[in-house]
Structure formats: C-alpha cells, structure tokens
Amino acid sequence: MDSDKEVTIYDLARKLNISIATVSRALKDDPVVSKKTKKKIADLALEMGYRSNNFARNLRTQRTNTIGVIIPRINSYFMSAVIAGMENVATSEGYNLIISQSSESVEKETANAVTLFNNRVDGLLVSLAYDTDSLTHFEPFIKKKIPLTFFDRTVDQKDSTCIQINNLKAAYEATTHLISQGRRRIVHITAPPKRNVYVDRLQGYKQALADQRIAFRQDYVIVGNLSQEAGADAAAHIRQMKPFPDAVFAANDNCAVACMLALKQMGVRIPEEIAFVGFNNDPVSTVVEPNLTTINYPGYEMGQVAARNLIDRLGGTSGIRPTNTIILRSELIIRESSIGQKTV
C-alpha cells in the first residue's frame, strides 16, 4: 500500500485529525502533550512505518548530530582502535562519525576540513598530519564556535581541548629503563620533531640521559617517517655506527620491529648486543622475538574519551568546563627485548 512514499508527520496528523505541531511534539516526547495523544500518535507512527527526516530537522534546528574526524591514516593498529572507541561512544549517543584521512598531507587535511565544515559537523576530532604547522584551516570552526578537539597529535590552541598521554614521561621512563639495564649508547628513532608527540618523546629521552649524566648526541637521533622501511633504513644506518649503539628507543612499534628484524638478519643479537624499546603496544610487539618492550598507549580508550568529551561540550550549557587538556595513563611494559645487561 504505502510501500514507496515516505510517511511524514503530515500523514500522521491527517489520519488522526490533529495538527502537525502536536504530532511533532509527541514524537519528541515533549511533556506538554498528553499521554493519551502521545500513545495514539506513537502507535500510528509505528503502524504506518513513520521515520523522522533528519534533514528537515537539521535544516530547522541547525544541528547535524554529526562529528567529523580527521586522522593521518586509518589503517594502523593504534588509529583503528581509536576510531573503534569513538564509534562506540558516538553511536550510543546518537551521533554519526564522518571519518577522513589526511594521508599526512597538509593539503588533504585542509581539503578534509573544508568538506567537514560544509557538512556542518557539530564538532571536530583531529589528529594532525606530520608537517601541519599552520592552523588556518581550522579557523572557520573556531570562528563559528564549533568545538574542536585534538587527540594524540595535538597542538596548543586556546579554544580547543587536547586528549593525549604524557609522552615526555613515557619516553623518560623508556629511556631510564634502558639506562638501568646498563645501556649507554641509546639511539632514538623518531619522526621529524614537529608534532608534540615526537617533540615530547625526544625531550623525555634527552632528559633521562641528562639525569643519568649521559651526554646527548645529535647523531644518535635517527629521523624518518616511522614506517617499516624507515625501520629497515635505520638498521642499515645503525650497523655503520661506531661505536655500535647498545640500545634503541623507537617512537613506534612497527618501525622498531622492522628495525629489529633487519638487524637480526645481519646477525646482531637482541637484546644482548642491542636492546629495544618501542611505543604503542601494537600486537606485533608480542610476536616479534624477542618480545618488544614498549609503552602501552590506550587507543580505544582515547577514542572513547575524545568522543565523550566532545559530545559533552556539544550538549553542554555553553561556557562551562573549558577543560584544556586530558592526559590518559600510559605505562611501560617490559618484555625481553630490553632485559639484561649487555653481553658483548
């Protein structure tokens, strides 16, 4: 019968011989409508297969119940866990997520921001690309007071919230741990120190060295893009270094593992000759041999917290709680790759 045409509040109103205003209110469970009428309307709505039209509502209310997400790339263990956490919270709160990837390019990040802006997202969750340094592409959001939350790769911006871990402390602990195992010539593999996460990790590394009276050497910092290839390249580089380093602290497990595999291939023994600590607690860290010591980085939880925080700000009676930074707990997980004194 009504198989094709959408049912609207007009249809319901006509059938019950009441006004659309009452129908609209009843469907929203407005307390001003009597229980009897509400029941009548709800029943008919069900019977006729009514479904509300979000576009009409959004057009009128100027809200979209949509959250935009911009991330470097989705297909990494960490990031997909974050997204899973966000989806979990968003769905349960009636929000939709629009996810877009910047592929580590400022241009794509900008294009994505424009798209999301035009899609009228209610809020934005962002993890920045490697070399984004200007934030002009987020200004339209700030001007329109659209809440903006940075997570993981954050940046200090007075109108926005940051969700992150204490990267400095985590790196400090990782490095201190290596030193406690008798290591002195510790190489740090990381990405260009532009993003907070890499700056802070480098800083933590340096501070740990300083606190243990070990001189920092710039040539011990290997900068790349933290990919598996970068890990292999780092291994080739390390192989040439004299004296041979006795430990590696990498800013990412994937890269650390690739580096380990390459060194093993060359006949280097881990951890006897060179110890390893990674970052993220990616599943590969428990597969590689020896198992990789790493920093547990709670991605799923970070996604949940970021989404929850943003949604709170959206619903919030404007103005309250301008929380600026939320730090999640992270911890060093010690495994075989870094245990024991050097034996060579």
Added chain:
Amino acid sequence: MDSDKEVTIYDLARKLNISIATVSRALKDDPVVSKKTKKKIADLALEMGYRSNNFARNLRTQRTNTIGVIIPRINSYFMSAVIAGMENVATSEGYNLIISQSSESVEKETANAVTLFNNRVDGLLVSLAYDTDSLTHFEPFIKKKIPLTFFDRTVDQKDSTCIQINNLKAAYEATTHLISQGRRRIVHITAPPKRNVYVDRLQGYKQALADQRIAFRQDYVIVGNLSQEAGADAAAHIRQMKPFPDAVFAANDNCAVACMLALKQMGVRIPEEIAFVGFNNDPVSTVVEPNLTTINYPGYEMGQVAARNLIDRLGGTSGIRPTNTIILRSELIIRESSIGQKTV
C-alpha cells in the same frame, strides 16, 4: 561583519539583484546560466563566504550523498585497510561514510541498520556478523531500492552485489601447497561455518584433501572465533592430538600466529614438526618466526572496489548492469612456515 550569520543564496541574490533560482543554478554549474552571471555569483559567493546547506538540498532532493557501512569490527588490519580504501574513493566522489560496528552481534547489526536507514543513507556496504542468518533487517533497504553491497562476508541476495575473493580456490591452493610439502595430517582452524568465507575455505580445504586422496577427518577441524585466544586454545588442543598433526591451515593470520607462538612455547618446531598457513597477509605474518605462509587478501582494494561499485549504482541510469558478484584476485604467498618436508 558577517562573522556569525550564515550566508544563503537569498543573500547572494539580494546583493546582485537577481533571483535565487539563478543563484542556485549558477552554483550547481547549470549550463543554462550564462558564463557572465556565473562568474559574478561565484565571485560574490567566495567573497561573502557562502557555503551550501546540505540539509536544505537533501531535504529537497531526497538524497544524502552518504554511504552507510556496517562491519563486525574496525580494529583489525584487514578491516581498517578496507575502510581506508572506501574512504579514499568516497571522499574523492563527494560521498561521506558513516561507519558502524556490529561487534559480531546480530542485534547490534540490526540496530545499526535501523540507524543508517533513518539517516537516509543512499547506499549500504555490509560485511556480516558471524551468526547473522536472517536478512530481515535489510529488507527496508531492499524495499526502498537502496543499493546494498556485501563485501568479504557476503550472502547471496538477488538485489545486491557481492565483492569477495575466491575463498574456495584460495583455501584449495593453501591446502594443496601443504600437501605438496609432504603434509598429510592437516588441521583446519576456522570460525563456525556459517559465513561464506568460512564455508568456502572449509570446502576448499576438503576438496584439496579429496583430490589428493586424503581422508577428511571432522576432528581435524577446530572451530573457534579466530581470536588470538582461540589460536592459543587450538594449540593446546593440537598438542593432545594423536597422532600429532603435521600442518595447520588457519582461516586468519592473527589466530595462526597465536597458535604458532603457543606451540613454539611448548617446544614444537615449525615447520619441521608442523607447518603453518594463514589467511589475510596481515603484517604480523612477516614478523613471526618463521614467517607465515598466507593468502594475500587485498583489503584496501576491496574497499575501493566496493565503494566504487556502489557509487556507480547510485549515479547510474537505473537498471543497468546488475552485476551480482565481483571476485578480486588473491594469491598464496609462500614463506618459511610451510616449506620443506617434515623432519620428525
């Protein structure tokens, strides 16, 4: 000045003293509008910071430029690669993706379908939960002729397209490869054979055995949820089996790797005592020792193809090309975990 209020086509029209119809057409690049007027309007739009309101448009056109995605879970290497591929195509075609996870539960899958239906998605991309067997929750889409595409975990449904690989052939090749290496007592670790992917892989496994005149044994099929725990459980189970199996073909790399690690822990040598083949070509397959032989499953490409196909159907002059099934290429990648004759 105009810092807060949104600019609409009415504002543009008033300023230029023309009708909103012309403005609307010009912004859509309708050929019926003269180049001169178009330029005038485009310039002013830019100057005034006009942005089109999708809700008004969607309300009127009854299209949303949004694609719904339902997947078991996003945080696996394979699935995040699929999503990345979809995002890539969707964004470049001006579509948004709404992603929701079923967490392998029919109830959540149903709830997600309802949500996406109410969000008026233009099309739907689905990979089914383990134990979904009724498709009633997709009927509203079919009735409304909203294109529905299944990928990976598909189901035969006359109105919808399926994107998959030839699981039977892949499993056949994997099993045949093991047999060619002299293995005879081959265990198959998989999920309950409800979903096509597991049914077909089991079938391919059986067929390969049959073709090589090896008797199929039901007790050689270990059914679980393919998680890492399931892999460890399978290892414990295998350890008890007499005679000891000489090969394992697992329907998923993660599970295979967990099983390998557990067996290694028990002192079993791989591949000498027991060979392994996995499925998916997950990065861990090149980290575990020995490296895992596996089936390369092109996730990113599958995501691209699925999105492309759906978008084509959306834009398409209805009725053409009711492609029913698209098979992507997959291939066996032979690594150390399955090479060489048994030496025990």
Added chain:
DNA sequence: TCTAAAAATGTAACCGATTACAATTTTTTT
C-alpha cells in the same frame, strides 16, 4: 526590420520538520 527560436532569468511551490505565539479545553478555586 520583423519574427521565430534559443538562451537566460524569474516566480512560486515544495521538501518535512520546529517552535513562538495564539486559541481552546480541562481542571481547580472560590
């Protein structure tokens, strides 16, 4: 130069909800 055809622009209805304000009905108070 005049007229028919083509090109460009305009008018107004429509998509489906929300909500301020007005009107009506019901309940309470006196």
Added chain:
DNA sequence: AAAAAAATTGTAATCGGTTACATTTTTAGA
C-alpha cells in the same frame, strides 16, 4: 456555577535550497 489557572492543542512562519513552468531577453533567419 462562574472565574481563574493550568494543560493541551492549533496556526503559521521558518530553515535554505531545487525545479517545473512562465516570462523576458538575446540571437538568428528571412
């Protein structure tokens, strides 16, 4: 039972576009 207060329901404007159809302007042909 009448008046006042409370509860309910209705009217109509509004959100910002799209598009069928009507009208005006421009171009081409005779």
